[in-house]
Amino acid sequence: MSVPREVIDTLAAARLPVIAGHVTPDIDALGAMLGLARSLPSSEAAVVLPSPLESQKLQFLKELSNGVPIVAPERMELADVVVVVDTASTKRVNVSGHWEAIAQKLVVNIDHHTTNPDYGRINWVEDNASSTCELIWKLIRAAGWNLDAATAGLLYAGIYSDTAGFSLPSTTADCLEAAADLVRSGADVDRIGCRIARSQERHEFDLIRKVYHNTHVVAEGRIAYSTLTYDEIASCGCSPQDIDDQVSIPRSLSGIRVAMLFSEGEKGIIRINLRGESGTAVLPLAEKLGGGGHAYSAGVRIRGTMDEVVPRVLVEAGQMLGLRQETALF
Ligand SMILES: [Mn+2]
Known part of the structure; x- marks a missing residue:
């Protein structure tokens, strides 16, 4: 064009x-x-x-x-x-x-x-x-x-x-x-x-350490996600603006199809960065949850606590991937 x-x-x-x-x-x-x-x-x-x-x-x-x-x-x-x-x-x-x-x-x-x-x-x-x-x-x-x-x-x-x-x-x-x-x-x-x-400040590095630490792999290796609560972000000396592309950490795992980062930059609002690998479009999932973006890179914000939002989104992601009912998501 x-x-x-x-x-x-x-x-x-x-x-x-x-x-x-x-x-x-x-x-x-x-x-x-x-x-x-x-x-x-x-x-x-x-x-x-x-x-x-x-x-x-x-x-x-x-x-x-x-x-x-x-x-x-x-x-x-x-x-x-x-x-x-x-x-x-x-x-x-x-x-x-x-x-x-x-x-x-x-x-x-x-x-x-x-x-x-x-x-x-x-x-x-x-x-x-x-x-x-x-x-x-x-x-x-x-x-x-x-x-x-x-x-x-x-x-x-x-x-x-x-x-x-x-x-x-x-x-x-x-x-x-x-x-x-x-x-x-x-x-x-x-x-x-x-x-x-290659210019990580110490506080950003500490945040990444938490992203690694909090990473879970579920759905038989097809979904990897990590979480950052409001208190965790604050305890590293970071602000919501420091949450950028850290979803690249769960995304870097071999064999995954969906990577997600749940971050609570603002108390009570969970931002979710979604990334799709191996041709898995995540935009439909983001749109279903009220967000938007690109086919393989999308995002959404949902009001709630981490404990409420994470399972809800995992279930939706599992459905999108067409997982069998008995596939473990949690
Ligand atoms: Mn852009």
């Missing part, structure tokens, strides 16, 4: 564009926000982040962004275009006052989540793209805007992160071509790789 002309024209003409992403921003969302802000023709382009970035993992993106302004709500009111990137639904838009605050604006929705319902006035959703950063790269190249080394680094980081270091099925030839062009444009592969994959 080529970049819709309407997206290029609207963004090229924007005088006071503001770019938003999703709640609990990840590297793809933040890289896309900051990278787009740096490349848009308007010198007034800015991003909005209602709460400060607490996660250490994301700080390098702010360093790379080299002073892209983060705007206050007042500036949002003046915005002539609001670009929402990497955000699957209106309820996940990360602006103060939530979606209602921008619903009347000229919203341009750029995303790669299959479940995105085209909530913008202009929508560009490509669910076969590896990442939103890949789409922003495509947009910049199609529009002929500036792509300097810092922008290249931001976008490369998002692609690297969303493909788990170019290892997931979403790593298409197009994705690698985007990455190659970003490296030629100056993305610092070693620095970004180091900041994403």
